[in-house]
Amino acid sequence: MAVDRLRPPPAAPDPVPIAPATALSPRPWVRLSAALALVPVLRLAVARYAVPPGEPDRAGCARCGTALGLDRPWPALGPAARCPGCRARVGAPPYAVELAVLAGLAALALAGGAPAERAALAWWLGWAVPLVFVDAAVHRLPDRLTWPAALGVQALLGVAALVSGEAGPWLRAALAGVGLALCFAATTLLLGRRGFGLGDAKLALGVGALLGWHGWPVLVLGLVLTFTLSALTSLALLLARRVRWSSHLPFGPFLALGTLAALLLAT
Structure with missing residues (x-):
């Protein structure tokens, strides 16, 4: 019993260190930036191949012939989708490809595997x-x-x-x-x-x-x-x-x- 009285009280446990708040991981933003960087490539593919069967691939604006390419992506291959020469619409509707890319990123985030x-x-x-x-x-x-x-x-x-x-x-x-x-x-x-x-x-x-x-x-x-x-x-x-029974979708x-x-x- 005397030994118990002389024994020092147990030391208090060390406080659990609290990790400092960290910023959100940049990886989602990196993925988003990389995906949006591909938008001009996707828009160029739409503009080039959206021609009737049997016709050659389109290399320029259908109205004025201004060349389309990744060396001059704006504004034809940007969200506005307008020809720099005549301001006619080029390829997919404005902001449509961008929204499709964002939807694809959301699907990838939800998909498992x-x-x-x-x-x-x-x-x-x-x-x-x-x-x-x-x-x-x-x-x-x-x-x-x-x-x-x-x-x-x-x-x-x-x-x-x-x-x-x-x-x-x-x-x-x-x-x-x-x-x-x-x-x-x-x-x-x-x-x-x-x-x-x-x-x-x-x-x-x-x-x-x-x-x-x-x-x-x-x-x-x-x-x-x-x-x-x-x-x-x-x-x-x-x-x-908007369509007939004989229409083909x-x-x-x-x-x-x-x-x-x-x-x-x-x-």
Whole structure:
């Protein structure tokens, strides 16, 4: 008992250090700046390839012929989208590409998955943005945009399979992409202009791979959402008397939106 009385009281615990408040990580701002820096490139792709099938790619303003290029991006390839010579609109509507890029960044922030999977989605979105605007303008999906989109997706998903050590998802993605593309191409051969175009089939290569990577139900969900969006839009335009029953709507924008919605719901 005497020993207990002589024992010094336990020392008070050291206070827990409080970390000083730090500024927000600059990484989101770096990503935003990098994405917006690509806007002139995307706008140039829209302006160059938004020409009717069979015509050469556009190298200048359709009205006055002023050359378009990344060496002189403003104001033609900026948010205003105006020719510096005649002030006519060039390519996609003002601020439309910028809003699409911001929406793509938001989708990437919400999407899950490994870094290589997210890289595949980012790669596809980078090509899908000009494809949507070109198809909406002239009902055309040029090979110079569809092939890089599809091949890049397959390659990046292959990297994701190597990192994870599981080949099953990549094989399913490849099968889904090729199968969906063949189905779309078959409608062109069997139905002619009433079927899907070959551009839609090439776009489906990347779309099918992205959806198939996450499983067959996600692929089905993406197609259901795509056709639902297409049907609702067609019905609304018919009721508004903006189109006729014989009118042909571009399918690429609906395929891109349905794919993105399915991926976000799946992850």
